[in-house]
């Protein structure tokens with residue numbers, strides 16, 4: 001990139017209103033071994049991830065199981081403590097805040113989990129589930145909390161009488177609607193959606209995705225949308241990040257990523273997505289082997305053991321995420337002008 005292009009890029013970045021910035025985030029889980037249970041290694045679930053999320057957008061994060069995408073979401077929300085790096089939410093560094101200091105931020109940052117049956121306490125009825133965060137974070141009266149619950153149920157397409165029922169009395173799609181209502185109770189600004197439709201039937205997935213898109217407009221929400229299904233991510237995202245073994249392989253506006261992927265891993269993932277468009281059909285790329293262990297990733301480029309375009313340098317140098325066009329970044333030696 002020329003100096004002028006770099007300046008333009010910098011200017012664009014400065015003009016963006018980032019709600020969240022993750023800088024060089026790491027999350028390593030220790031591996032204990034031996035009689036004394038000493039740390040003998042680390043699972044590098046998130047390994048030097050930097051990304052910015054623009055206010056009002058949906059940033060999709062895709063990758064295979066084990067790529068670190070869910071751990072990244074939990075670290076960003078401080079549900080897990082990072083091993084290194086920095087998390088900035090609305091220009092406030094929240095990386096090392098304790099629970100008490102995090103409390104004002106908790107209401108602005110919520111999460112919707114994959115399995116609503118596991119995330120909703122089966123002993124609580126819907127009213128209790130929705131008002132639980134209100135009891136902790138607000139001074140609303142009982143009647144105000146009831147009114148709020150009824151209002152939120154309406155927003156997610158459920159009837160007022162649903163508030164007296166228990167999670168097991170609902171279908172999977174309805175339970176996820178309740179999870180969304182609960183996440184909205186405190187009027188958050190930012191929601192991490194961790195595989196929110198993966199457990200649902202395909203016919204229900206689109207309904208829940210459309211609901212989430214409508215709520216985003218109505219409540220001016222920003223989403224980090226984590227999923228392994230590229231079709232689902234395409235449906236809802238403005239930009240998409242592809243993760244591989246704890247790192248970002250590629251990040252780009254949706255159109256660029258789906259129509260002109262650059263990273264060989266993204267190309268392989270997209271080639272496996274069924275398409276009804278004959279012209280858009282790509283030759284299927286079969287990746288060899290399984291995802292390597294994040295406790296012992298390959299040297300150089302982590303993808304090199306499965307990459308059909310790997311060359312000598314890939315085993316030696318770890319590729320940096322470089323900017324190749326507006327908003328399009330890729331971590332691959334094929335694009336860094338030195339391969």
Ligand code: SF4
Pocket residue numbers: 263264265301302303304305307308309310311314319331332333334
């Ligand atoms: S750096 Fe090398 S191994 Fe990694 S994706 Fe690019 S070509 Fe493949």
